[in-house]
Amino acid sequence: MSAVSRVLGVALDFVLPPRCPACGVQTGSTGGLCTECWRGLRFLAPPHCAQCGYPFEMDFGPGVRCGACLAQAPHYDRARSAVAYDDTIARILISFKHGDRTDLGPGLSAWMRRAGADLLMEADIIAPVPLHRRRLFARRYNQSMLLARPLAQAFGKPLVGDLVLRARITQSQGHLSPAARRRNVEGAFRTNPDRKGALAGRRVLLIDDVLTTGATVNAIARRLKRDGAEAVDVLTLARVVRETAV
Ligand SMILES: [Zn+2]
Ligand SMILES: [Zn+2]
Known part of the structure; x- marks a missing residue:
């Protein structure tokens, strides 16, 4: 030097x-x-539930789903996440979302490439989950878009930023029970009418920062499939892993 x-x-x-x-x-x-x-950090890798991606302690073989998915199958086809949500991730996301650290987007999205490689390669359209939790913080950008853009570029896939629209502002989800979350997000999303033509028979990959109960992406997946999507996968940076969930 x-x-x-x-x-x-x-x-x-x-x-x-x-x-x-x-x-x-x-x-x-x-x-x-x-x-x-x-x-x-706890990076997530197989074995996991074939549908929701919940990590398994042991390998039960390909295609095996967790108890929650067997009891009530989600509307999305597959969900995958890079890391388990913890205090470190929470602090990173605060910097990323509320501290103007938009420079973190490419690095964080790179963590998602391995966990979501299959989903990324098979996707026809990549779409961010629209901005939410708006009542808590006013933000100038959608962090899901900042994660989705470098992934779409890296895998040469079309990025449709306005595929999903928020029909109304939902309540903050943090303090709600899973059942209340489902009610809260039902009807909260709609497919952009200008984009419906591009949706028929296509495989959509939704990108978000955190998968908590999955209620949000589940509601979006249901909506997109009703509007013609062939399949809907979900890739998030982090997911909440509750030890009692299986
Ligand atoms: Zn599952
Ligand atoms: Zn540190």
């Missing part, structure tokens, strides 16, 4: 010190987690 670039690097770091988006400590490079936060 030359003296000039060393001086420039120091100067840039002074202006914009790269910080871990989860814990705020200064890191050696921009856009990444610190080593400690990175090591704490």
